[in-house]
Amino acid sequence: MNLLATVRPDSSVLPLLLHVFGAMILVGGLLTGASALAFAKGEARSLRLGYWSLLAVSLPGWILMRVGAEWIYSEEGWDEVADDPGWLGMGAFIADIGGFILLVSLILGGVGVYRLRSGKGAGLLKATLILSLVLLAAYVVAVWAMTGKPD
Amino acid sequence: MSFDDWMLALHVLSAFSWVAGTVLFSVLIVAVRRVDTPEGTIRMDPVSKVGNAAIGIGMVGTIVFGLWLAFSVGGYNIWDGWIIAALVLWVFSGAVGQRTGAAYMEGMTKAKELQTAGQTGPSAELLALNRTSRGAVLHVLSSVLVLLILIDMIWKPGA
Numbered sequence: 001m002n003l004l005a006t007v008r009p010d011s012s013v014l015p016l017l018l019h020v021f022g023a024m025i026l027v028g029g030l031l032t033g034a035s036a037l038a039f040a041k042g043e044a045r046s047l048r049l050g051y052w053s054l055l056a057v058s059l060p061g062w063i064l065m066r067v068g069a070e071w072i073y074s075e076e077g078w079d080e081v082a083d084d085p086g087w088l089g090m091g092a093f094i095a096d097i098g099g100f101i102l103l104v105s106l107i108l109g110g111v112g113v114y115r116l117r118s119g120k121g122a123g124l125l126k127a128t129l130i131l132s133l134v135l136l137a138a139y140v141v142a143v144w145a146m147t148g149k150p151d
Numbered sequence: 152m153s154f155d156d157w158m159l160a161l162h163v164l165s166a167f168s169w170v171a172g173t174v175l176f177s178v179l180i181v182a183v184r185r186v187d188t189p190e191g192t193i194r195m196d197p198v199s200k201v202g203n204a205a206i207g208i209g210m211v212g213t214i215v216f217g218l219w220l221a222f223s224v225g226g227y228n229i230w231d232g233w234i235i236a237a238l239v240l241w242v243f244s245g246a247v248g249q250r251t252g253a254a255y256m257e258g259m260t261k262a263k264e265l266q267t268a269g270q271t272g273p274s275a276e277l278l279a280l281n282r283t284s285r286g287a288v289l290h291v292l293s294s295v296l297v298l299l300i301l302i303d304m305i306w307k308p309g310a
Contacts, residue, residue, distance in 0.1 A: 013306050020305060021298075027167050028174025031205060032198070035175065039197040046194055053178050143167055148160035150152045 015071035022064025023143070029057030030136045037129035044116045047125050051109040054132060059106065062099050069095060087149040094142040098135050105131035155223055158216050165212025166301070172205030173297055176251075180290055183258065187278035189271060192262035199259075203252070210245060214238075232309045237300050244296035251293055254286030 036050030069092070073079055078088065105128045112124030152160075179195055179202065186192050217237070221229045228234070258280035265274055 010306075017302060017305050021301065024167055024170035024301075025174060028171040029178075031171040031201065032175040032178045035198045035201040039194075043194065045191065049178070049182050057174060057178060140164065140167075143164055144160045147163040148152050148156045150156075 012072060012075050015068050015075050017068075019065055019068025019072055022061050022066070022068050023139070025061030026058050026065055027061075027136065027139055027143075029053050029059075029061055030132050030139070033058060034129055034132040034136060037125055037132065040125075042122050047116060047122065048113055051106075051113045051125065051128065054102070054109060054128070055106055058102060062095075062102055066095060066099065085149070087145045091142050091146040094138050094145075098138050098142070101131055101135055101138075105135070155220065158219050158223070162213060162216035162220060165209045165216060166304070167209070168205045169209025169213060170297060170301070172202045172207075172209060173294055175199075175202035175205065176290060177294065180255070180287060183255070183281045186281055187273040187275070189262040189266040189274070189277065192258055192277060192281060193266060196259060199255075206248065210241070214241060227310070233303050233307050236308075237303050240296050240300045240303065244293055244300065247289055247293040247296060251286055251289040254283050254289060255281075257283065 033050045033054035036046050036053060038050075040046035040050060078084060084092070108124045108131070109128035112121035112128060115121030115124065175198070179199060183192065183195060186195070217234075218229070221227050221231075221234050258277060261274075261277050261280050265271075265277060
């Protein structure tokens with residue numbers, strides 16, 4: 001890939017900015033949520049902080065990232081190309097499957113946070129933590145693929 | 152993937168690490184505003200260390216890999232306006248971020264002092280330190296500087 005291709009037309013700047021900014025917020029929320037859950041040691045306030053980081057930061061970040069992705073996809077004419085390149089397919093796949101895993105982790109964590117009132121729910125939040133770490137690793141791969149654009 | 156492609160990927164991953172750390176501290180700054188006990192404040196210490204590591208790795212990675220790309224990739228030069236702007240913003244952001252950290256460390260230090268003295272209950276003084284308006288303003292400024300770098304990197308004005 002010619003790195004000069006990253007000098008892009010002005011019309012692509014805003015959607016790309018939205019896409020990248022959303023992805024960064026998503027990863028930031030995952031890092032915050034996973035860290036708070038990992039170091040909570042069963043303490044309810046930290047577990048809630050971890051869960052709400054995922055819900056109030058990661059989820060909006062994912063939505064921004066996905067909206068930006070669709071916008072730039074049509075802006076750069078990828079929707080008129082028969083076969084997407086591998087890096088684009090990999091990024092889109094990880095983004096979508098990651099969104100599904102994020103939803104599952106939020107549902108599990110939501111039930112866990114609700115059950116914290118009766119002194120339970122820590123196990124479900126541990127599952128949320130594991131899924132968050134899996135998502136973090138997956139999105140690192142996605143960022144690498146979208147940036148390095150391997151063949 | 153060429154070597155420069157790898158450098159670009161690592162540069163962008165570093166930027167993600169930097170912003171992720173900034174987001175982490177944004178959440179902690181909101182959360183700590185309701186914390187008035189030494190135990191609650193100290194509990195945030197390991198999470199803040201993750202944020203410090205993310206920002207440290209991110210700042211070092213962006214500058215090292217970014218400088219490599221500026222010298223290695225044809226068509227880009229270190230004296231390009233948008234690259235100089237990014238370098239200036241990077242320096243300012245680092246300086247402001249350091250002051251932000253110092254402002255919030257006052258609360259952490261106080262919490263450790265209180266705990267050592269055996270005072271585990273709520274403390275108005277600790278709450279005031281955790282709600283530092285100076286720290287919050289500095290963090291907003293630091294975040295704006297990071298956002299400006301992101302806009303500069305994507306827009307590349309003049310490139």
